[in-house]
Amino acid sequence: MATARNSAEARVAGYESGADIYLTKPFSSAELLAAIGSLARRLSAQKMTYQAHLHLPTSTLVGKHAIDLNKNELAILKGLAEAPSQKLPYYxxxxxxxxxxxxxxxxxxxxRISRLxxxxxxxxxxxxxxxxxxxxGYQLVLELKLKN
Structure with a gap:
């Protein structure tokens, strides 16, 4: 978030509304690039964490139903199941x-979602x-328990 509002209340409101980074104007190009780099490293680490923890079998049991899933479908399902409110944005x-x-x-x-x-x-x-x-984005509305 880039804004001219620099009070503590405005910063708190910004973070509570979902901002990962709160920059107050004026800011330098170097500060902006550092903030973007920090966010990119964090997102990259989260992405690696998801890939490292995909230990689901290719046949996933949902209730009494076995469903064969490919690795991308498993990743999507796992991401949705672990997300707050089981919602994730497209990106x-x-x-x-x-x-x-x-x-x-x-x-x-x-x-992929349609096929799933x-x-x-x-x-x-x-x-x-x-x-x-x-x-x-998408929301998982089916109750699903994943084993790690």
Whole structure:
């Protein structure tokens, strides 16, 4: 977040509203680049953590239904299951599967989610497993427990 508001209350409100970084104007190019670098390192570390902890079998049991999933579907499902409120924005899901965030990868994510939802339906799970949050991302609405 870049703003001219520099009071303690404004900073707290900014962080509480979801800002990862709060820069007050005027700021230097070096400060902006350092903040971006810090955030990039943190996101990169989170991405590696997700990849390192994917120990799910390719056949995942949901209720009484076994569903065969590929590694990207497992990563998406695990990311959603572990997220607060089981919601993740598009860009985070794209990062979790290791793709670069752009329009093509967003379309690819939409296809992956559609296939994943179809697998749940084919397995006899009638209620939607994953909900689309328009212009935000996706939410897992199926109760799912993952073993680490």
């Amino acid at each position: 985070r899901l794209i990062e979790i599967v290791g793709d670069e965030v752009n329009e093509v990868s967003k379309a690819t994510l939409d296809v 939802k179809k697998k749940f339906t084919d397995a006899g799970i009638l209620n939607p497993a994953i909900k689309v949050n328009r212009a935000e």
